[in-house]
Amino acid sequence: MIDRYTRPSLAKIWSDGRRYETWLKVELAACEAMEAGGQVPAGTAAEVRAKAAGQLDAKRILEIEERTRHDVIAFLTHVQDLAGPAARWLHLGMTSSDILDASFALLMREAADEIIAGVDRLRAVLAAKAKAHRDTLMIGRSHGIHAEPIVAGLVFAGFFGEVGRARRALLTARDEISVGKIAGAVGTYANLSPDLEARALAALGLRPEVVPTQVVARDRHAGYFLALARLGTAIERIALTVRHWQRTEVGEAQEAFGKGQKGSSAMPHKKNPILSENLCGLARLLRAYASASLEDVALWHERDISHSSVERIIGPDATGIADFMVQRAAGLVEGLVVYPERMAKNLDHTGGLYFSEGVMLALVRTGMARQTAYEMVQKHALAAAAEVGTGAPPSFRARLQADPEIAGRLSAGALDQAFDLRHHLRWSGSIIDRALDERAT
Amino acid sequence: MIDRYTRPSLAKIWSDGRRYETWLKVELAACEAMEAGGQVPAGTAAEVRAKAAGQLDAKRILEIEERTRHDVIAFLTHVQDLAGPAARWLHLGMTSSDILDASFALLMREAADEIIAGVDRLRAVLAAKAKAHRDTLMIGRSHGIHAEPIVAGLVFAGFFGEVGRARRALLTARDEISVGKIAGAVGTYANLSPDLEARALAALGLRPEVVPTQVVARDRHAGYFLALARLGTAIERIALTVRHWQRTEVGEAQEAFGKGQKGSSAMPHKKNPILSENLCGLARLLRAYASASLEDVALWHERDISHSSVERIIGPDATGIADFMVQRAAGLVEGLVVYPERMAKNLDHTGGLYFSEGVMLALVRTGMARQTAYEMVQKHALAAAAEVGTGAPPSFRARLQADPEIAGRLSAGALDQAFDLRHHLRWSGSIIDRALDERAT
Amino acid sequence: MIDRYTRPSLAKIWSDGRRYETWLKVELAACEAMEAGGQVPAGTAAEVRAKAAGQLDAKRILEIEERTRHDVIAFLTHVQDLAGPAARWLHLGMTSSDILDASFALLMREAADEIIAGVDRLRAVLAAKAKAHRDTLMIGRSHGIHAEPIVAGLVFAGFFGEVGRARRALLTARDEISVGKIAGAVGTYANLSPDLEARALAALGLRPEVVPTQVVARDRHAGYFLALARLGTAIERIALTVRHWQRTEVGEAQEAFGKGQKGSSAMPHKKNPILSENLCGLARLLRAYASASLEDVALWHERDISHSSVERIIGPDATGIADFMVQRAAGLVEGLVVYPERMAKNLDHTGGLYFSEGVMLALVRTGMARQTAYEMVQKHALAAAAEVGTGAPPSFRARLQADPEIAGRLSAGALDQAFDLRHHLRWSGSIIDRALDERAT
C-alpha cells in the first residue's frame, strides 16, 4: 500500500496492530464457544481479553517471529506473556489457519464495505449527472468517428448501470468470503466440533466453510479479486471517456482544475485529465492482482502456503487501490465541468452528416433496395465529409437535394423529417429513467 | 478451436454456417416485431425465411466481404440475393451490432448451457466418489507433508463444493450476457423503439441492454470469461490432486489406463496422469482469455470495435476448452482408480506422528502451558520423524512413553485416547453430508 | 488459428501434415547420426525416407492415436506401416520429446522468420513515412491536450525505434528456442550420446539443450511468447495513434478506404479506423498468450506434460496472430492518408498557446523567478484557453503584450523570438536521422 493511493480508513484495516487484534478477537470467539461447550474453564476468554485486548505490541510479536519463523505461534507466545496461564486455553485443537482465515475474512469484508460505500457514492453522482444532462445534446461516436446524436445523460446512465453490475459482483464476492473455519489441522474437527465452530463464527458474523481443509478454499478469494478487477475496469471506462472528452479538439468536458494547480512544469497553458489517467493506470493493477489470485486457488492437497505471500500483498493493495479508485472516480464525476455549448458545436461539425441513415431509410421506404439507397447516400456523404474541417460550408443536405433521383423520391418536407433531431432523440429520457431504476440488470 | 480439445457440439455452435443462420434469426425476429408495429409489410419475415433460412452460403458471404470489408453488409447482400425485394425491409433502422450482439448472446448462452450440463455431470461423479469414499482413510497433507488423517470422501466433497461455486458464477454470467439490443446506431432507437426491441428480443429469449450504446456493454462478456477462468481453475485443483496422488511414491489413485494405451514412447513401464496434466494446461488458457476479455471493456465512447477480434477468437476457444475440460474432468473422476490399501499404508508411514497434536492437547489439559507442551512433543516428534523412511520401526509413541515428564502426566490409557483414529474422524461423514446438500454455499 | 487472422504461410507451418513431416525429418536426422556412429545399419534413413517422406497420412495417424492415446507412438506405427522393417531402427534410445521439441523448435523458428520478415516490411514503411513527413508540422500532445509543436515524421521515427527494439527481442527469442535434445527419457543419453545428438541437431540447424531433462527447458519458449507480446504491444501503440488521428475532431490521418468498402451497415457516412482497432484487440491476445506461457515453465521434476495443451494452441495462434499483425500494420502505415493541412489547422487551434513555455523562459532569463514567471504566464494562458473553441479570435499573444509587467521585460521582438516555430523545431530532422540509423538502441 502506498500512501498516495490509500485512504486512511483502508490503511487502518491492514495495519499490523489491527491484524493482531483481529486474531485475538477470533481466538476469543473460539474460546468462548469452548467455554459454552465446557472444554475450557468459564471466564478464560474474559480474563485474556482484559489483559491482552488492545494491548498487543506488534513489534514484540515480529521479534518473536524472527526466532520461531511462525507468525501465529509468535502471536500466541506474546498473548501468553501478557495474559498469563489463562492463555494456555487459547487455540485449543485449532491450527493457525483457523485464526488467519477467519481474520482475513473479517478484514476483507470490512474493506469490501468501505469499497461498496464508495461505489454507492459514485453511483449517486453518476445518477445526478445523468439527470442533469438528460437533454444535453452531443454527438455519439463509434470508432471515434461521429455517428449519430445522443444526449450526455445517456453516457452517465450507462456508467451507472455498469458500476451497478460491478457492485452486484462485489456483493456476491463479499458473501463468498464471509466464511471461516475453526476446524483444526486438516479441517476434520479432530479436537473440535462443527457446533463449536458454528457458535464461534456466528459471533464473528461468519459462516463455516462447507468442506474445510486446513484452510478456507481459495476460489472464494479469487472471486473477490476478480470482482475488484471488474470494478476497476468499469471505472476505467468512465475515466477513459473523460480523457476523450477533455482532448483539446473535443473539449466537451474537463476535470475540475484546482486553484493553484499546475498542469505541467514546462507548459503553463496545460490542464490535463490527470485524475482520469491515474484511474486508468490503477485499473491495470487490479487486473494484475486478480490474475495472481487465480494462481492461488489450486493448492496442494489439504493446503500449501504459497497463497500467503500473494495475499499479504494483494489483500491490502487491491482493496486499498479499489477503495481509492471509487472515491477518486466519484470526485472526478462530481467535479466534472461539462461544456454543452462545445458539445453543440461539435454536433454541428459535420453539417448533419449523421442524418445519412435517416435519409437512406426514407429512400428504402419509397421502395428502393437497401444497398442501392446505401450507395446513393454514401456517395454524397463521403463527398460532404471530405470537406469537413476545411472551412467549407456543410454541403450534405444540399448535395442530396441536388440529386434528381433523390429529389424525385423525397420532397423537401420528407428530407426535413429525416433531419429532425427531436424525433431522433425521442427515447433518450425513458432510457435514462429505466437505467436509474435500481432493479435494472 | 482445435479439434483435439473441442467437442463436436461446441464446434457446431461456433461454425460459420451456424453464425450466419443465427444472424438471420435475429433479423427475422426484428422484422416480425416491425410487422407487428406496422413499420414493415406483414409477411415479409415469412417470405425471407422461406427463401433464405437454412440456405445461407457461408463461402459466398465471405467472398462478398472481401469487397465490402464489412461482414454484416456482406450477409445482408447475400440474403437479398436469395430472398429478393422482400429483403429490403430487413435491418431497417438497425445497425450491425444489433445483429451481432444478440447473436453472440444466443451462441454464448448455448455454449454456457453445454458447459453447465458438463458441470452437472462432473458434480454428479464427484458426489458419487465422495459417498463411495466416506470411510476411506488417508493421510491429510499440508505443505505436501503428512499432517493428520482424513477420509478420501472429504476431498471429493470439497471439489463438489468448489465446482458448485464455479457453477453459480457461471449461472450469473449466463444471465448477465442474456442481453441484446435492437436500438440502432448509437443505441437511441432513432428509427426504432424500445417496444419493438422488447418484442424482438423476447422472441429470442433475451432482454434489452439497460443503456445500449452501439453495442451491449462488454463488462457482461468479461464477467462470463472470468467465470470460465474460475471454472477452469476449480478443475485444475482436481487435476493437480490426481497428479499428486498418482506420483510413484504416493500411489493412492491413478487415472484409468486404457487397453492398448502407451504411457511413453521410450519407457514401457510408464502410466502417466496425462489427462490431469492436460487439464492443468488448459486452465492456464482460460485464465489468459479472461485477462484479454477485461481489456475489451473500456471501449471508446459509444463503441469501438477492438473487442471484436478478441471475441472472435476467445468466444469459441474459451467456451470450447471449458466444455472439453468439464467433460474430461468428469471422465477423469469417474474412471479414477483409488487404492485404499495404499492410502492405509501411507497413513502408517510415519508411525502415528500425526497424533502429535492430540498428545500436546492432552498435556495442556493437565495444566501444562501450551508452548511448553508443544516443545516437549516436538522434540520426540522430530526425532521419530528423522527415522521415517530409513526402515527403522516407528518410535514416536515409544519415545513419548519413555519420557518421564510425559508419562507422569499421561497414563497409557490417556495416550491411547490421543492415538484414537476413530475419534479423530468422527465428523467426516457429517461434513460430507452437508457438502452434498445443494443449498450449501 | 482462425482464417480471418492467419496468413496461408503461417497456416501451412502449423498444419497436421507439416508437423508429421517435421517429426520424420527429426527422426531421420537422428537415424543418420546413428548410422554415422555405427549403432544403426547404413542406409536405414535413406530407405525410410524413400518410403515415407511426403507420404504421411495425418488422418491415419490420428486414428491410431485414438487407440494408443500417444501421438508419437501413433506416428511411429504409421511410419512402420509405410516403411517396413527398416523403421524399427527409428527412435532408438529416444523419447517422444526428443522428436517433439526439436520439431517444435524448427516450426517456431520458421514462424519467427516469417514474423521478422514482416517486421522488416513494417520498419521499411515506417522509415519511409518518417522521411516523407520530416517537415510536416503538427501539434504534439500530452495527456491528449495540445502541448507543443512537433513534426509528424518524429512519430513514425519513434515507432520505427520501438518496433526495432521488439525485433531485437524477437531475434534473441528465436535464438533461445533454436535448441533441441536427442538425449532420451530423462535427458541422460542412457542409450545415446552427446556426440550423436550434436550431429543430429546440427543437421537440423539446432544446438543441444545445455542440461536436457525429458524436455527442452520451457523458459525458452516463454521468452519467445513474451517477445511476441512485446511486438504486439509496439504495434498497438501505432494503431492507437492512428485511431486518435482519425477521430472526427482531429482528422489528421485516415486509414485507406477501399473502393466499395462500407463503414457501417446503418450509417453511409462512416469511415472507421477498423484495421487499427483490430490490431489493438489482437495485441491483447498476444499479451494473454504470454501470460499462459509463463505458467508452463515450472514443470515437475524432469518434466510434466501440462505445457503441451497450452503450446498446441498458443504455438500456432500466437505466431499466426503476430504474423498477421505485422503485415496488417505494414499495410496500414503504407496506405495511411495523412492530412497536413488539417494538422496545420489543428496546430493553429489554440492560437499559439503552445509558446507559453518559451515566454516563461524568456521571462526567467530577464531575472524573474521561475515560479513567478510560471504563474504570470499561466494566468494569460488559461484565460486564452477558455476561449478556444468558442469562435473568439486567439488572444494569448495580445494578452501578454497588454500585461505591463511582461511588456516591461519583453520587447515585441523578444516575444517574436518566443513565438518562432522554426526555431522550435530546429532539431527534428536530426532526431529522425539518428532514429533511422540501424545502430540506434
Add this chain to the structure above:
Amino acid sequence: MIDRYTRPSLAKIWSDGRRYETWLKVELAACEAMEAGGQVPAGTAAEVRAKAAGQLDAKRILEIEERTRHDVIAFLTHVQDLAGPAARWLHLGMTSSDILDASFALLMREAADEIIAGVDRLRAVLAAKAKAHRDTLMIGRSHGIHAEPIVAGLVFAGFFGEVGRARRALLTARDEISVGKIAGAVGTYANLSPDLEARALAALGLRPEVVPTQVVARDRHAGYFLALARLGTAIERIALTVRHWQRTEVGEAQEAFGKGQKGSSAMPHKKNPILSENLCGLARLLRAYASASLEDVALWHERDISHSSVERIIGPDATGIADFMVQRAAGLVEGLVVYPERMAKNLDHTGGLYFSEGVMLALVRTGMARQTAYEMVQKHALAAAAEVGTGAPPSFRARLQADPEIAGRLSAGALDQAFDLRHHLRWSGSIIDRALDERAT
C-alpha cells in the same frame, strides 16, 4: 513494498528521500551541461548543490504538492526555498518527465544491480550443489512418475542454466532502461539541444532516448518487468522442485529447519517447505506486475500519464520482491539438506522397472520390431508395477527371464547389460561440466 519481503537495500532505493535526491542529481547534471553550454551562469549548480543536496525535506515537498497537485513543481519550489535565486536556473527548458524518467532509470538500474548480484550468489550456490551431487544417484521423474535414473547434480545444473538465461534477459533489460531524455515538453529540444542532453546524461551514466516524446518509451520498462517475471518463474521452478523433494513420501531433500523454528501451531511434528512455497507465491506476483507493465506501453500521442500510478507501485514492489526472491532462493539452495540414502531407497522403489527401455532396445537389436518389443516389455512392466508399494518383492527382472520369448533372445549377460546403472549414467558428469561453463546458452 512490505517489510516482510523487502531487503533494506531495496527499501532505501525506493524511499521518498532517495527519490528527491535523485531528482536533484538529474537537475544538477542538466544544469552543469547548461553551464558548459553557456545558457546558465557558471557556478549555479555548485551553489544549489551546496545549499540543497542532502537537505531535501520529503515531508515538506509532499505538503507543497497537496496544493499544486504536481510533484515536480512541488520539488522545484522546495529547492528554490532552500537554494534561493540560483535555483531559478534549474529546469530551464525542461519538462517534468526529463527529471522523472532519468531518475527512474537510475533507480531501476540500481535495483537491477542488486538483483543481479543476488542472481550471481544464487548461481554460485547452484553450481556448488551441482558439483557436490555429481554422483548422487536419484530417480528421474516424468509426469511425477518414476522414469529413469539421473544424478541430483543434473537438477542443480539445469537450474544454473535457467537462472543464467534469466540473468541474460535481465542484463538486456538493464541496458534497455539505461536511457533518459533532457529534451523538453514533447521531446523536440525546443529550448534545449541534443548536445546538452548527451552531456547531462553521460554524467549520469545514461544514454539519450532515440526518439524522445514527452517521455522515454515505455516498451523499455515493460521489457524490464518481463525480465523480472522470467527470473521469478525460474526461481519458482527451483522452489517447486524442493517442495516435491520434501514431500513426506519422497523425502529426498529438506529445507534447513532453524533451531527454535516451529512448523505448525497445531502439529509439533511438522517441517514444512515454507521458503519454497513462499517463493512460488511471489513468482505469481512478478508475473502479474509484468502483465500490468505491458498495458503501460501504448500511451496516447506524445504521452499520457496513466503509466505513472502503475510504476509508482510496481517499480518498488517488483524489484523489491525479485531482490528478496533471489536472496531467499540462494539461502534455500545453500541450506538445503539432501538425503542421498533416501534417494537411493526411492531409486530402488520399483525394483529396476526403469530399465524397461534398455530391455526393449536390446530386443530391437535382436531384430524384433519396435512395437512388438514395446508391448512384450510393457506387459511384464505393468504387472511388476502393480505390485510396487504392496510390499511384494520386485519382480520385473524375474518376469523377463521367465518369458521364453525374451529369454530366447537375451542371455542373462545381455539382461545384465540392460540393467547396468553405471552405463546408464556415463554422461552425467560431462553434462554438468558443460552446463557450468559460463558460455553455455
